[in-house]
Amino acid sequence: MTESKRMICKMNKRRIMKKTIIKYAWAALLPFVASCSDEWDEHYGQGNPMASEESLWQALQERPELSNFARLVENVGYEYYFGGDRMFTLFAPTNDYLTEAAVDSLTEVYNTQKNNRIKNNDNTVIKQFLQNHMAMYNYAAIPSGDSVQMMMLNGKYSYLADGTVNGVKCLTSNELYRNGVLFTVDGRLPYFANVSEYFSTDAELDSIASFFSRYNVYEFDPSRSVPGEIVDGKTVYLDSVMNLKNVMFDELGYINREDSAYWMVVPTDRQWKSLYEEYKAYFNYDNTTAKRDSMENLMTHKAIIQGTIFNMNIQPSLNDSVVSTNWNEANYRYYKCLRPFDQGGVFAEARDVTCSNGKVFIADNWAIDKRTTFFQEIKIEAENAYYRDSVAKCKEPVTTCVVPAGNPLYGQVSGNAFVQVEPRNTAVTPLIRYTIPNVLSNIGYDIYAVFAPAIAADTLATDTLPLKVKFSLKYNDQDGRQVNDIKMKNPISGTYSYETVPNVVDTVLVASDYKIPTCSYGLSEPQVRFTVESDRSTSKYTRVLRLDCIVFKPHEDENNDSNE
DSSP states (O other): OOHHHHHHHHHHHTSOOOOHHHHHHHHHHGGGOOOOSHHHHHHHSTTOTTSOSSOHHHHHHHOGGGHHHHHHHHHTTOHHHHHSSSOEEEEEEOTTTSOHHHHHHHHHHHHHHHHTTOOTTTOHIIIIIIGGGEEESOOOOOTTOOOEEEEBTTSOEEEEETTEETTEEEEEEEEEETTEEEEEESSOOOOOOOHHHHGGGOGGGHHHHHHHHTTEEEEEOTTTSEEEEEETTEEEEEEOOEEEEEHHHHHHOOTTOTTOOEEEEEEOHHHHHHHHHHHGGGGOOOTTSTTHHHHHHHHHHHHHHTTOEEETTSOSOTTTEEEOTTOOGGGTTSSEEESTTSTTSTTTTSEEEEETTEEEEEESSOOOOGGGTTSOOEEEETTOGGGEEEEESBOSSOEEEEOOTTSTTTTTSGGGEEEEEOBSSTTOOOEEEEEEOSOOSSSEEEEEEEEOOGGGTOTTOOOOOOBEEEEEEEOBOTTSOBOOOEEOOOTTTSSSOEEOOTTSOEEEEEEEEEEOSSOOTTOSSOOEEEEEEEOOOSTTSBOOEEEEEEEEEEOOOTTSOOOO
16 A cells, blocks of 8 residues: 555544535535635635535545546546545546546556656646546535636636536536535546647647757646655655746747637648758857857747747737737837738638637748848947947047937937047048847848938038948858958949948948858857948048948848838
8 A cells, every 4th residue: 555545544544424414415505605715615625514524535435426537546646635635626527428448548548658757747647637627626516607717736727607617517516525525527528738738739740849848847836736744844745746837938928828818820840840941041150159059959949939929918909910929119020920810921821729728820831921030130329339349540438429309310310329430640540340249140131331420410510521431341150260351342333442421321231142151149249240440542531430320131132022
Protein backbone atom coordinates (compact mmCIF):
# COMPACT_ATOMS: atom_id res chain seq x y z
CA MET A 1 0.00 0.00 0.00
CA THR A 2 1.34 3.43 -0.93
CA GLU A 3 2.01 6.10 1.68
CA SER A 4 -0.85 8.23 0.32
CA LYS A 5 -3.28 5.30 0.62
CA ARG A 6 -2.17 4.59 4.21
CA MET A 7 -2.78 8.23 5.11
CA ILE A 8 -6.26 8.16 3.57
CA CYS A 9 -7.18 4.96 5.40
CA LYS A 10 -5.97 6.45 8.68
CA MET A 11 -8.13 9.55 8.15
CA ASN A 12 -11.14 7.47 7.18
CA LYS A 13 -10.92 5.29 10.30
CA ARG A 14 -11.06 8.36 12.50
CA ARG A 15 -14.33 9.54 10.98
CA ILE A 16 -17.80 8.30 11.85
CA MET A 17 -20.09 7.69 8.90
CA LYS A 18 -23.41 9.49 9.06
CA LYS A 19 -26.69 8.10 7.86
CA THR A 20 -27.30 8.20 4.14
CA ILE A 21 -30.57 9.99 4.77
CA ILE A 22 -28.69 13.08 6.00
CA LYS A 23 -26.81 13.22 2.75
CA TYR A 24 -29.95 13.17 0.63
CA ALA A 25 -31.79 15.56 2.93
CA TRP A 26 -29.00 18.03 2.29
CA ALA A 27 -29.23 17.37 -1.44
CA ALA A 28 -32.85 18.51 -1.30
CA LEU A 29 -31.93 21.75 0.46
CA LEU A 30 -28.78 22.61 -1.46
CA PRO A 31 -30.43 23.83 -4.70
CA PHE A 32 -31.60 26.89 -2.78
CA VAL A 33 -28.02 27.82 -1.98
CA ALA A 34 -25.88 29.59 -4.58
CA SER A 35 -22.30 30.39 -3.70
CA CYS A 36 -18.72 29.38 -4.51
CA SER A 37 -16.64 31.53 -2.20
CA ASP A 38 -14.39 30.74 0.74
CA GLU A 39 -17.40 31.50 2.99
CA TRP A 40 -19.32 28.78 1.12
CA ASP A 41 -16.55 26.30 1.90
CA GLU A 42 -16.44 27.35 5.53
CA HIS A 43 -20.20 27.23 6.04
CA TYR A 44 -21.12 24.25 3.89
CA GLY A 45 -17.89 22.27 3.97
CA GLN A 46 -16.08 20.66 6.86
CA GLY A 47 -17.96 20.88 10.13
CA ASN A 48 -21.36 21.42 8.56
CA PRO A 49 -23.81 19.16 10.43
CA MET A 50 -25.78 18.53 7.23
CA ALA A 51 -22.73 17.19 5.37
CA SER A 52 -21.84 13.53 5.37
CA GLU A 53 -18.70 12.58 7.25
CA GLU A 54 -17.76 10.54 4.21
CA SER A 55 -15.16 11.79 1.77
CA LEU A 56 -15.72 11.95 -1.96
CA TRP A 57 -13.40 8.95 -2.30
CA GLN A 58 -15.56 6.88 0.05
CA ALA A 59 -18.63 7.90 -1.92
CA LEU A 60 -17.04 6.78 -5.18
CA GLN A 61 -16.14 3.42 -3.66
CA GLU A 62 -19.67 2.85 -2.32
CA ARG A 63 -21.59 3.81 -5.45
CA PRO A 64 -21.76 0.82 -7.84
CA GLU A 65 -22.73 3.05 -10.78
CA LEU A 66 -19.42 4.92 -10.31
CA SER A 67 -17.16 1.89 -10.02
CA ASN A 68 -15.47 2.49 -13.37
CA PHE A 69 -14.66 6.09 -12.51
CA ALA A 70 -13.34 4.97 -9.10
CA ARG A 71 -11.13 2.34 -10.76
CA LEU A 72 -9.62 4.96 -13.07
CA VAL A 73 -8.95 7.25 -10.10
CA GLU A 74 -7.16 4.42 -8.33
CA ASN A 75 -5.24 3.35 -11.45
CA VAL A 76 -3.64 6.79 -11.79
CA GLY A 77 -3.09 7.29 -8.05
CA TYR A 78 -5.53 10.15 -7.59
CA GLU A 79 -7.33 8.86 -4.49
CA TYR A 80 -5.64 11.39 -2.23
CA TYR A 81 -7.45 14.23 -3.99
CA PHE A 82 -10.83 12.77 -3.16
CA GLY A 83 -9.88 11.49 0.29
CA GLY A 84 -8.12 14.59 1.60
CA ASP A 85 -9.34 17.82 3.16
CA ARG A 86 -9.37 20.13 0.15
CA MET A 87 -12.73 21.07 -1.29
CA PHE A 88 -13.76 19.98 -4.79
CA THR A 89 -16.90 19.69 -6.84
CA LEU A 90 -16.78 16.43 -8.77
CA PHE A 91 -18.73 15.60 -11.92
CA ALA A 92 -18.44 11.82 -12.25
CA PRO A 93 -19.68 9.96 -15.35
CA THR A 94 -21.64 6.84 -14.49
CA ASN A 95 -20.71 3.40 -15.79
CA ASP A 96 -23.18 3.75 -18.65
CA TYR A 97 -21.00 6.57 -20.02
CA LEU A 98 -17.56 5.44 -18.82
CA THR A 99 -17.20 1.77 -19.65
CA GLU A 100 -14.64 -0.73 -18.39
CA ALA A 101 -13.03 -0.75 -21.83
CA ALA A 102 -12.74 3.04 -21.76
CA VAL A 103 -11.05 2.87 -18.34
CA ASP A 104 -8.59 0.27 -19.63
CA SER A 105 -7.78 2.47 -22.62
CA LEU A 106 -7.32 5.60 -20.49
CA THR A 107 -5.12 3.70 -18.04
CA GLU A 108 -2.92 2.48 -20.87
CA VAL A 109 -2.54 6.03 -22.20
CA TYR A 110 -1.68 7.30 -18.72
CA ASN A 111 0.98 4.63 -18.15
CA THR A 112 2.52 5.14 -21.58
CA GLN A 113 2.88 8.88 -21.03
CA LYS A 114 4.16 8.35 -17.49
CA ASN A 115 6.82 5.93 -18.76
CA ASN A 116 7.81 8.61 -21.28
CA ARG A 117 8.38 10.96 -18.32
CA ILE A 118 5.51 13.26 -19.17
CA LYS A 119 4.59 15.27 -16.09
CA ASN A 120 1.24 14.58 -14.44
CA ASN A 121 0.09 18.09 -15.31
CA ASP A 122 0.63 17.33 -18.99
CA ASN A 123 -0.61 13.75 -18.94
CA THR A 124 -3.73 13.87 -21.09
CA VAL A 125 -5.65 11.47 -18.83
CA ILE A 126 -5.03 13.70 -15.82
CA LYS A 127 -5.39 17.07 -17.52
CA GLN A 128 -8.07 16.42 -20.11
CA PHE A 129 -10.15 13.89 -18.21
CA LEU A 130 -9.83 13.77 -14.41
CA GLN A 131 -8.98 17.42 -13.77
CA ASN A 132 -11.57 18.41 -16.36
CA HIS A 133 -14.26 16.83 -14.13
CA MET A 134 -13.04 18.47 -10.90
CA ALA A 135 -13.90 22.05 -9.98
CA MET A 136 -11.92 23.87 -7.34
CA TYR A 137 -14.10 24.65 -4.28
CA ASN A 138 -17.76 23.81 -3.74
CA TYR A 139 -20.47 24.65 -6.25
CA ALA A 140 -24.20 24.00 -6.32
CA ALA A 141 -26.75 23.79 -9.10
CA ILE A 142 -29.35 26.51 -8.63
CA PRO A 143 -32.97 26.42 -9.82
CA SER A 144 -33.11 29.96 -11.18
CA GLY A 145 -31.55 29.03 -14.51
CA ASP A 146 -28.60 31.32 -13.89
CA SER A 147 -25.24 30.03 -15.04
CA VAL A 148 -22.53 29.34 -12.46
CA GLN A 149 -18.96 29.69 -13.72
CA MET A 150 -16.45 27.25 -12.24
CA MET A 151 -12.70 26.94 -12.58
CA MET A 152 -11.73 23.32 -13.04
CA LEU A 153 -8.56 21.87 -11.59
CA ASN A 154 -6.88 22.06 -15.01
CA GLY A 155 -7.55 25.81 -15.20
CA LYS A 156 -10.41 25.54 -17.69
CA TYR A 157 -13.74 27.26 -17.11
CA SER A 158 -16.97 25.25 -17.04
CA TYR A 159 -20.57 26.39 -16.66
CA LEU A 160 -23.28 24.83 -14.53
CA ALA A 161 -26.78 25.76 -15.71
CA ASP A 162 -30.22 24.27 -16.39
CA GLY A 163 -29.31 20.86 -15.02
CA THR A 164 -26.22 20.52 -17.20
CA VAL A 165 -22.51 21.20 -17.00
CA ASN A 166 -21.06 22.36 -20.32
CA GLY A 167 -24.08 20.81 -21.99
CA VAL A 168 -23.70 17.39 -20.31
CA LYS A 169 -26.78 16.39 -18.30
CA CYS A 170 -26.50 16.04 -14.53
CA LEU A 171 -28.14 12.78 -13.38
CA THR A 172 -27.80 13.63 -9.67
CA SER A 173 -26.80 16.96 -8.15
CA ASN A 174 -25.64 18.72 -5.01
CA GLU A 175 -24.63 15.72 -2.88
CA LEU A 176 -22.54 17.23 -0.10
CA TYR A 177 -19.67 15.30 1.44
CA ARG A 178 -17.01 16.15 3.95
CA ASN A 179 -14.62 17.50 1.30
CA GLY A 180 -16.85 18.52 -1.56
CA VAL A 181 -19.94 18.16 -3.68
CA LEU A 182 -20.74 15.23 -5.98
CA PHE A 183 -22.67 15.33 -9.24
CA THR A 184 -23.15 12.36 -11.53
CA VAL A 185 -23.35 13.06 -15.26
CA ASP A 186 -24.41 11.21 -18.39
CA GLY A 187 -21.17 11.66 -20.32
CA ARG A 188 -17.66 13.01 -20.33
CA LEU A 189 -17.29 16.78 -20.04
CA PRO A 190 -15.85 18.15 -23.30
CA TYR A 191 -12.28 19.37 -23.18
CA PHE A 192 -11.52 22.51 -25.19
CA ALA A 193 -7.86 23.19 -25.97
CA ASN A 194 -6.62 26.74 -25.64
CA VAL A 195 -4.59 28.34 -28.41
CA SER A 196 -1.21 27.09 -27.18
CA GLU A 197 -2.54 23.58 -26.48
CA TYR A 198 -4.12 23.25 -29.89
CA PHE A 199 -0.77 23.13 -31.72
CA SER A 200 0.05 19.64 -30.44
CA THR A 201 -3.37 18.29 -31.48
CA ASP A 202 -3.09 19.20 -35.17
CA ALA A 203 -0.88 17.06 -37.41
CA GLU A 204 -0.15 20.08 -39.64
CA LEU A 205 1.34 22.12 -36.79
CA ASP A 206 4.20 19.98 -35.47
CA SER A 207 6.81 22.66 -36.26
CA ILE A 208 5.22 25.46 -34.27
CA ALA A 209 4.33 23.08 -31.44
CA SER A 210 7.97 22.02 -31.22
CA PHE A 211 9.16 25.63 -31.23
CA PHE A 212 7.02 26.71 -28.28
CA SER A 213 7.64 23.52 -26.27
CA ARG A 214 11.40 24.25 -26.18
CA TYR A 215 10.75 27.16 -23.86
CA ASN A 216 8.36 25.44 -21.45
CA VAL A 217 9.35 25.76 -17.79
CA TYR A 218 7.27 24.53 -14.86
CA GLU A 219 6.99 26.33 -11.51
CA PHE A 220 5.61 24.74 -8.37
CA ASP A 221 2.20 26.03 -7.22
CA PRO A 222 1.71 25.24 -3.51
CA SER A 223 -1.82 26.71 -3.46
CA ARG A 224 -3.07 24.03 -5.87
CA SER A 225 -0.89 21.17 -4.64
CA VAL A 226 -2.01 18.52 -2.15
CA PRO A 227 -0.05 18.66 1.13
CA GLY A 228 0.78 15.53 3.09
CA GLU A 229 2.75 15.05 6.29
CA ILE A 230 5.38 17.43 7.62
CA VAL A 231 8.80 15.80 7.65
CA ASP A 232 11.78 17.55 9.24
CA GLY A 233 9.80 20.77 9.35
CA LYS A 234 8.93 20.67 5.65
CA THR A 235 5.64 19.77 4.00
CA VAL A 236 5.76 16.66 1.83
CA TYR A 237 3.25 17.06 -0.97
CA LEU A 238 1.18 14.10 -2.12
CA ASP A 239 0.73 15.81 -5.47
CA SER A 240 2.72 18.77 -6.72
CA VAL A 241 0.90 21.03 -9.17
CA MET A 242 3.22 22.81 -11.57
CA ASN A 243 2.26 25.92 -13.54
CA LEU A 244 3.51 26.27 -17.09
CA LYS A 245 5.73 29.26 -17.83
CA ASN A 246 7.11 30.11 -21.24
CA VAL A 247 9.32 33.08 -22.10
CA MET A 248 7.72 33.23 -25.55
CA PHE A 249 4.32 33.78 -23.94
CA ASP A 250 5.81 36.69 -21.98
CA GLU A 251 7.18 38.19 -25.18
CA LEU A 252 4.43 37.43 -27.68
CA GLY A 253 1.19 37.01 -25.75
CA TYR A 254 -0.35 34.74 -23.12
CA ILE A 255 -2.01 32.33 -25.50
CA ASN A 256 -1.99 29.73 -22.70
CA ARG A 257 -4.24 31.69 -20.32
CA GLU A 258 -7.87 30.70 -20.10
CA ASP A 259 -9.01 34.22 -19.16
CA SER A 260 -7.52 35.69 -22.35
CA ALA A 261 -8.90 36.23 -25.84
CA TYR A 262 -6.29 35.74 -28.55
CA TRP A 263 -6.40 35.02 -32.25
CA MET A 264 -3.26 33.59 -33.80
CA VAL A 265 -2.27 32.94 -37.40
CA VAL A 266 -0.04 29.86 -37.57
CA PRO A 267 1.80 28.38 -40.55
CA THR A 268 1.41 24.76 -41.52
CA ASP A 269 4.54 22.63 -41.36
CA ARG A 270 5.04 23.09 -45.10
CA GLN A 271 4.73 26.86 -44.82
CA TRP A 272 6.90 26.97 -41.68
CA LYS A 273 9.76 25.22 -43.47
CA SER A 274 9.40 27.46 -46.50
CA LEU A 275 9.50 30.63 -44.38
CA TYR A 276 12.46 29.33 -42.39
CA GLU A 277 14.50 28.67 -45.52
CA GLU A 278 13.71 32.16 -46.81
CA TYR A 279 14.26 34.06 -43.57
CA LYS A 280 17.42 32.39 -42.25
CA ALA A 281 19.57 34.24 -44.83
CA TYR A 282 18.65 37.49 -43.06
CA PHE A 283 20.14 36.23 -39.77
CA ASN A 284 23.62 35.20 -40.88
CA TYR A 285 25.73 36.08 -37.83
CA ASP A 286 29.51 36.16 -38.11
CA ASN A 287 31.47 33.17 -36.85
CA THR A 288 32.58 34.90 -33.63
CA THR A 289 29.02 35.48 -32.39
CA ALA A 290 28.34 33.62 -29.14
CA LYS A 291 26.11 30.59 -29.80
CA ARG A 292 25.92 31.62 -33.42
CA ASP A 293 23.80 28.71 -34.67
CA SER A 294 21.33 29.06 -31.80
CA MET A 295 21.01 32.80 -32.46
CA GLU A 296 20.35 32.21 -36.15
CA ASN A 297 17.75 29.57 -35.34
CA LEU A 298 15.99 31.62 -32.65
CA MET A 299 15.86 34.87 -34.59
CA THR A 300 14.64 33.16 -37.75
CA HIS A 301 11.84 31.46 -35.84
CA LYS A 302 10.90 34.69 -34.07
CA ALA A 303 10.78 36.46 -37.43
CA ILE A 304 8.09 33.96 -38.44
CA ILE A 305 6.12 34.20 -35.18
CA GLN A 306 6.24 37.92 -34.41
CA GLY A 307 3.17 39.68 -35.72
CA THR A 308 0.96 36.57 -35.72
CA ILE A 309 -0.79 36.97 -32.34
CA PHE A 310 -3.67 39.39 -31.82
CA ASN A 311 -5.20 40.36 -28.48
CA MET A 312 -8.89 40.59 -29.31
CA ASN A 313 -9.65 42.74 -26.27
CA ILE A 314 -7.89 45.76 -27.80
CA GLN A 315 -8.95 45.76 -31.47
CA PRO A 316 -10.91 48.99 -32.12
CA SER A 317 -12.16 48.15 -35.62
CA LEU A 318 -11.69 44.50 -36.52
CA ASN A 319 -12.78 44.70 -40.15
CA ASP A 320 -10.54 47.69 -40.90
CA SER A 321 -7.31 46.55 -39.26
CA VAL A 322 -5.82 44.45 -36.48
CA VAL A 323 -2.69 45.14 -34.47
CA SER A 324 -0.58 42.29 -33.18
CA THR A 325 0.92 42.00 -29.72
CA ASN A 326 4.26 43.25 -31.11
CA TRP A 327 2.75 46.55 -32.25
CA ASN A 328 3.67 49.77 -30.46
CA GLU A 329 2.67 53.35 -31.05
CA ALA A 330 6.24 54.59 -31.50
CA ASN A 331 6.75 52.24 -34.44
CA TYR A 332 3.16 52.24 -35.61
CA ARG A 333 3.75 51.19 -39.23
CA TYR A 334 4.74 47.66 -38.30
CA TYR A 335 2.88 44.65 -36.91
CA LYS A 336 -0.44 45.95 -38.19
CA CYS A 337 -2.60 44.16 -40.77
CA LEU A 338 -5.10 46.10 -42.88
CA ARG A 339 -8.48 44.70 -43.99
CA PRO A 340 -7.80 41.28 -42.42
CA PHE A 341 -10.93 39.58 -43.82
CA ASP A 342 -10.65 40.89 -47.38
CA GLN A 343 -9.12 38.77 -50.13
CA GLY A 344 -5.43 38.40 -49.36
CA GLY A 345 -6.06 39.50 -45.76
CA VAL A 346 -4.39 37.81 -42.83
CA PHE A 347 -7.54 35.87 -41.79
CA ALA A 348 -9.23 35.54 -45.18
CA GLU A 349 -7.87 32.26 -46.54
CA ALA A 350 -6.86 30.54 -43.30
CA ARG A 351 -8.74 27.61 -41.75
CA ASP A 352 -9.99 28.75 -38.34
CA VAL A 353 -10.45 26.60 -35.23
CA THR A 354 -12.25 27.83 -32.12
CA CYS A 355 -10.34 27.31 -28.87
CA SER A 356 -11.19 27.88 -25.22
CA ASN A 357 -9.47 31.29 -25.22
CA GLY A 358 -9.68 32.41 -28.84
CA LYS A 359 -9.05 31.12 -32.34
CA VAL A 360 -6.25 29.56 -34.35
CA PHE A 361 -6.05 30.47 -38.05
CA ILE A 362 -4.09 27.78 -39.90
CA ALA A 363 -2.44 29.19 -43.01
CA ASP A 364 -0.83 27.23 -45.82
CA ASN A 365 -0.53 30.45 -47.85
CA TRP A 366 1.25 33.10 -45.80
CA ALA A 367 -0.44 36.51 -45.84
CA ILE A 368 1.77 38.31 -43.30
CA ASP A 369 4.25 40.42 -45.26
CA LYS A 370 7.77 40.51 -43.81
CA ARG A 371 7.89 44.21 -44.72
CA THR A 372 5.18 44.81 -42.13
CA THR A 373 6.97 42.86 -39.39
CA PHE A 374 10.75 42.43 -39.08
CA PHE A 375 11.87 44.03 -42.38
CA GLN A 376 12.05 47.43 -40.73
CA GLU A 377 13.53 50.79 -41.49
CA ILE A 378 16.44 51.73 -39.21
CA LYS A 379 16.49 55.41 -38.38
CA ILE A 380 19.23 57.05 -36.31
CA GLU A 381 18.64 60.58 -35.09
CA ALA A 382 21.99 62.33 -35.47
CA GLU A 383 21.57 64.28 -32.23
CA ASN A 384 21.19 61.01 -30.27
CA ALA A 385 24.57 60.57 -28.59
CA TYR A 386 23.82 56.92 -27.77
CA TYR A 387 24.53 55.91 -31.37
CA ARG A 388 27.47 58.30 -31.80
CA ASP A 389 30.60 56.19 -32.16
CA SER A 390 33.25 58.87 -32.59
CA VAL A 391 34.09 62.31 -33.98
CA ALA A 392 37.33 63.68 -35.41
CA LYS A 393 38.87 66.96 -36.53
CA CYS A 394 36.03 68.97 -35.00
CA LYS A 395 35.20 71.21 -32.08
CA GLU A 396 34.04 69.21 -29.09
CA PRO A 397 31.49 68.70 -27.82
CA VAL A 398 29.45 68.82 -30.99
CA THR A 399 26.37 71.02 -30.88
CA THR A 400 22.74 69.93 -30.96
CA CYS A 401 20.62 72.56 -32.69
CA VAL A 402 16.87 72.84 -32.17
CA VAL A 403 14.43 74.07 -34.81
CA PRO A 404 12.21 76.68 -33.13
CA ALA A 405 8.45 76.45 -33.55
CA GLY A 406 8.23 79.62 -35.63
CA ASN A 407 10.87 78.54 -38.13
CA PRO A 408 9.61 77.80 -41.69
CA LEU A 409 11.44 74.45 -41.52
CA TYR A 410 9.80 73.42 -38.26
CA GLY A 411 8.33 69.95 -38.74
CA GLN A 412 10.53 69.21 -41.76
CA VAL A 413 13.57 68.29 -39.67
CA SER A 414 13.13 64.91 -37.99
CA GLY A 415 12.51 65.46 -34.30
CA ASN A 416 13.05 69.19 -34.93
CA ALA A 417 16.71 68.81 -33.97
CA PHE A 418 20.01 68.12 -35.71
CA VAL A 419 23.68 67.86 -34.83
CA GLN A 420 26.18 70.52 -35.94
CA VAL A 421 29.80 69.40 -36.40
CA GLU A 422 32.21 72.30 -36.93
CA PRO A 423 35.84 71.94 -38.07
CA ARG A 424 38.49 72.34 -35.39
CA ASN A 425 40.39 74.79 -37.61
CA THR A 426 40.41 76.04 -41.18
CA ALA A 427 42.78 73.33 -42.37
CA VAL A 428 40.64 70.26 -41.62
CA THR A 429 37.31 68.74 -42.58
CA PRO A 430 35.31 67.24 -39.69
CA LEU A 431 33.78 63.77 -39.55
CA ILE A 432 31.30 61.95 -37.33
CA ARG A 433 30.69 58.20 -37.09
CA TYR A 434 27.55 56.36 -35.92
CA THR A 435 26.78 52.78 -34.99
CA ILE A 436 23.82 51.26 -36.82
CA PRO A 437 22.00 48.58 -34.76
CA ASN A 438 19.90 45.58 -35.78
CA VAL A 439 21.10 45.31 -39.36
CA LEU A 440 19.88 42.24 -41.23
CA SER A 441 22.17 40.32 -43.55
CA ASN A 442 21.66 39.83 -47.27
CA ILE A 443 18.79 42.25 -47.72
CA GLY A 444 19.21 45.33 -49.86
CA TYR A 445 19.14 48.60 -47.94
CA ASP A 446 18.61 52.02 -49.47
CA ILE A 447 20.86 54.22 -47.32
CA TYR A 448 20.01 57.89 -46.82
CA ALA A 449 21.60 60.80 -44.98
CA VAL A 450 19.39 63.80 -44.25
CA PHE A 451 20.98 67.23 -43.82
CA ALA A 452 19.53 70.41 -42.35
CA PRO A 453 20.53 73.95 -43.39
CA ALA A 454 21.88 76.51 -40.94
CA ILE A 455 18.68 78.54 -41.29
CA ALA A 456 16.70 75.69 -39.69
CA ALA A 457 18.05 76.81 -36.32
CA ASP A 458 18.46 80.51 -37.10
CA THR A 459 16.73 82.23 -40.01
CA LEU A 460 19.42 84.94 -39.90
CA ALA A 461 22.29 82.47 -40.35
CA THR A 462 24.82 83.49 -43.01
CA ASP A 463 26.29 80.04 -43.75
CA THR A 464 24.04 79.21 -46.69
CA LEU A 465 26.53 77.34 -48.86
CA PRO A 466 25.95 73.77 -50.04
CA LEU A 467 27.84 70.91 -48.42
CA LYS A 468 30.16 68.53 -50.20
CA VAL A 469 30.31 65.28 -48.27
CA LYS A 470 31.56 61.70 -48.46
CA PHE A 471 30.49 58.52 -46.70
CA SER A 472 32.04 55.23 -45.68
CA LEU A 473 30.80 52.03 -44.09
CA LYS A 474 32.33 49.37 -41.82
CA TYR A 475 30.91 45.98 -40.81
CA ASN A 476 32.07 42.53 -39.76
CA ASP A 477 33.00 39.95 -42.34
CA GLN A 478 32.04 36.30 -41.87
CA ASP A 479 35.12 35.66 -39.72
CA GLY A 480 34.20 38.53 -37.41
CA ARG A 481 36.86 40.96 -38.61
CA GLN A 482 35.80 44.59 -39.04
CA VAL A 483 36.43 45.45 -42.68
CA ASN A 484 38.25 48.65 -43.56
CA ASP A 485 36.13 51.71 -44.28
CA ILE A 486 34.36 51.05 -47.56
CA LYS A 487 33.96 54.26 -49.51
CA MET A 488 30.41 54.72 -50.70
CA LYS A 489 29.94 55.44 -54.39
CA ASN A 490 27.31 57.95 -55.41
CA PRO A 491 24.64 55.91 -57.28
CA ILE A 492 23.73 58.96 -59.35
CA SER A 493 27.07 60.57 -60.28
CA GLY A 494 29.28 57.51 -59.98
CA THR A 495 31.82 59.48 -57.91
CA TYR A 496 32.73 59.18 -54.24
CA SER A 497 31.37 62.59 -53.27
CA TYR A 498 27.89 63.97 -52.73
CA GLU A 499 26.54 67.51 -52.75
CA THR A 500 23.59 68.91 -50.82
CA VAL A 501 21.06 71.49 -51.92
CA PRO A 502 21.46 74.64 -49.78
CA ASN A 503 18.77 76.16 -47.54
CA VAL A 504 16.46 73.12 -47.59
CA VAL A 505 16.19 69.89 -45.65
CA ASP A 506 17.96 67.65 -48.16
CA THR A 507 17.73 63.85 -48.27
CA VAL A 508 20.79 62.35 -49.93
CA LEU A 509 20.66 58.83 -51.37
CA VAL A 510 23.99 57.34 -50.30
CA ALA A 511 23.50 53.82 -51.70
CA SER A 512 20.75 51.78 -53.30
CA ASP A 513 20.00 48.11 -52.58
CA TYR A 514 23.20 47.78 -50.53
CA LYS A 515 23.68 44.33 -48.96
CA ILE A 516 25.68 43.65 -45.82
CA PRO A 517 26.80 40.01 -45.52
CA THR A 518 26.51 39.59 -41.74
CA CYS A 519 23.69 40.26 -39.30
CA SER A 520 23.81 42.24 -36.05
CA TYR A 521 20.11 41.97 -35.23
CA GLY A 522 19.54 41.56 -31.49
CA LEU A 523 23.23 41.86 -30.55
CA SER A 524 24.22 44.13 -27.68
CA GLU A 525 27.20 45.44 -29.63
CA PRO A 526 26.42 46.96 -33.05
CA GLN A 527 28.76 45.90 -35.82
CA VAL A 528 27.88 48.38 -38.57
CA ARG A 529 29.48 51.83 -38.48
CA PHE A 530 28.56 54.67 -40.82
CA THR A 531 30.85 57.67 -41.27
CA VAL A 532 29.91 61.12 -42.58
CA GLU A 533 32.79 63.44 -43.49
CA SER A 534 32.90 66.94 -44.93
CA ASP A 535 34.68 66.98 -48.30
CA ARG A 536 35.24 70.65 -48.99
CA SER A 537 37.42 71.14 -52.04
CA THR A 538 36.74 74.83 -52.79
CA SER A 539 35.41 77.84 -50.93
CA LYS A 540 32.01 77.46 -52.55
CA TYR A 541 31.17 74.70 -50.04
CA THR A 542 30.66 74.87 -46.30
CA ARG A 543 32.75 72.61 -44.10
CA VAL A 544 30.16 72.39 -41.31
CA LEU A 545 28.18 69.16 -41.09
CA ARG A 546 24.56 69.66 -40.09
CA LEU A 547 23.20 66.14 -39.94
CA ASP A 548 19.54 65.45 -39.22
CA CYS A 549 19.35 61.64 -39.41
CA ILE A 550 20.61 58.46 -41.07
CA VAL A 551 18.16 55.97 -42.57
CA PHE A 552 18.67 52.35 -43.64
CA LYS A 553 15.49 51.39 -45.47
CA PRO A 554 14.78 47.95 -46.96
CA HIS A 555 14.91 48.30 -50.72
CA GLU A 556 11.57 48.24 -52.52
CA ASP A 557 11.27 46.66 -55.94
CA GLU A 558 9.12 48.47 -58.47
CA ASN A 559 6.33 45.94 -57.98
CA ASN A 560 6.41 46.18 -54.18
CA ASP A 561 4.11 48.42 -52.22
CA SER A 562 5.78 50.79 -49.82
CA ASN A 563 5.47 50.17 -46.09
CA GLU A 564 4.59 53.81 -45.53
